[in-house]
Amino acid sequence: MSNKQMVAQKDTPAWILQVWVSFILAVSTTAVGIAYLPVDIWVKGFMGMGLTFSVGSSFTLAKTIRDNHEAEKLLSKVDQAKLEKLLAEYNPMK
Numbered sequence: 242m243s244n245k246q247m248v249a250q251k252d253t254p255a256w257i258l259q260v261w262v263s264f265i266l267a268v269s270t271t272a273v274g275i276a277y278l279p280v281d282i283w284v285k286g287f288m289g290m291g292l293t294f295s296v297g298s299s300f301t302l303a304k305t306i307r308d309n310h311e312a313e314k315l316l317s318k319v320d321q322a323k324l325e326k327l328l329a330e331y332n333p334m335k
Contacts (some may be wrong), residue, residue, distance in 0.1 A: 268296060 275288045 268292070 271292055272289070275285055275292065278285060278288070
């Protein structure tokens with residue numbers, strides 16, 4: 242059997258900080274831009290709802306993509322284990 246050790250991917254603290262800072266900056270500047278638009282409050286409310294739903298759907302999309310990727314990795318591991326077991330049990334001299 243294979244003695245490969247799986248190494249978990251880990252993001253660096255600098256990357257995590259950059260991601261959060263850019264997210265907070267993007268959402269807050271968009272919200273401030275909506276607040277200062279010279280339009281009626283109903284239009285601002287509509288744009289604020291659009292921003293909220295866009296952020297929520299972005300999180301959902303990212304989670305779905307991550308879950309699908311992790312499921313493919315798990316299925317790949319199971320298939321690899323089955324193949325290794327099959328090859329270990331195979332004896333061409335029988």
